[in-house]
Amino acid sequence: MSKESQVLVEKPDVKKAADVEKKAGVLEVFIMGKRYQVPTGLTIMKAIEYAGYRFIRSCGCRAGFCGACSTVYRIEDEQKLSFALACQKLVEDKMYLVQLPFVPAAKAEYDIEKLEPSESTLLTIYPEIARCVSCNTCTKSCPQDIEVMKYIQMAIRGNITRCAEISFDCIQCGLCAMRCPADIKHYHVSQLARRLRGKYIDKKSKNLAKRLEEIENKKYDGDIEKLMKKDKKDIMEMYSGRKIEAEEGNAGGD
Numbered sequence: 001m002s003k004e005s006q007v008l009v010e011k012p013d014v015k016k017a018a019d020v021e022k023k024a025g026v027l028e029v030f031i032m033g034k035r036y037q038v039p040t041g042l043t044i045m046k047a048i049e050y051a052g053y054r055f056i057r058s059c060g061c062r063a064g065f066c067g068a069c070s071t072v073y074r075i076e077d078e079q080k081l082s083f084a085l086a087c088q089k090l091v092e093d094k095m096y097l098v099q100l101p102f103v104p105a106a107k108a109e110y111d112i113e114k115l116e117p118s119e120s121t122l123l124t125i126y127p128e129i130a131r132c133v134s135c136n137t138c139t140k141s142c143p144q145d146i147e148v149m150k151y152i153q154m155a156i157r158g159n160i161t162r163c164a165e166i167s168f169d170c171i172q173c174g175l176c177a178m179r180c181p182a183d184i185k186h187y188h189v190s191q192l193a194r195r196l197r198g199k200y201i202d203k204k205s206k207n208l209a210k211r212l213e214e215i216e217n218k219k220y221d222g223d224i225e226k227l228m229k230k231d232k233k234d235i236m237e238m239y240s241g242r243k244i245e246a247e248e249g250n251a252g253g254d
């Protein structure tokens with residue numbers, strides 16, 4: 001029988017965690033229905049790799065930023081389904097683990113250049129937000145501890161700025177949309193709010209405009225070419241010794 005899935009593939013050359021002798025500091029987990037023993041202190045992602053699997057999807061930054069590693073799990077003898085990022089959540093005993101390759105959520109098509117940041121824009125593009133029943137399931141599902149229901153309420157009221165502010169740490173993992181009984185695609189709604197805010201509402205940054213102009217005029221092309229020829233050690237030294245604008249008091253975005 002094939003051991004492949006859309007997310008994981010079993011490595012042929014890794015010692016099976018299931019062979020590890022049971023001892024203190026060893027947990028029992030279930031990956032795709034199969035029992036493994038893994039050490040304590042690992043994240044879900046590392047535990048899955050320890051068990052002999054290689055991620056072919058559902059894995060990105062490994063640092064809690066990209067939202068690619070959405071995990072659904074249940075602890076044995078519990079009813080509750082829980083949600084987490086596999087690269088952040090530590091593995092627990094008797095966890096039944098499932099990785100989600102992605103959430104096939106519908107996304108509206110729009111041309112940001114032709115939109116206006118009016119009170120009705122978010123509702124017009126994503127009318128399903130009006131179906132929110134205030135159950136707060138989305139908030140409880142969010143691994144970033146974002147007040148998801150609150151930002152949807154702000155979107156319904158047409159408060160683009162607050163919707164963008166509250167959702168700022170969204171990593172688009174899609175777990176909120178997986179659970180919403182009203183089929184709302186929260187992260188697409190809030191992404192539009194942030195785009196509208198950035199394009200039409202916030203004051204423009206003079207520093208950013210200047211830097212974009214420099215890039216368009218190829219000011220840094222020569223430096224980039226030199227960098228490409230350096231080895232890793234030199235680049236690391238340059239990075240450690242770099243000047244940081246904020247430390248020089250120059251970082252103002254206007």
Ligand code: SF4
Pocket residue numbers: 131132133134135136137138139148149152179180181182183184
């Ligand atoms: S899960 Fe859906 S219906 Fe429930 S509060 Fe969140 S947006 Fe509203």
Ligand code: SF4
Pocket residue numbers: 067141142143144145146148169170171172173174175176177186187
């Ligand atoms: S708001 Fe939704 S998509 Fe964004 S991080 Fe939270 S659960 Fe993930």
Ligand code: FES
Pocket residue numbers: 058059060061062063064065066067068069085086087088
């Ligand atoms: S791998 Fe990027 S958030 Fe987990």
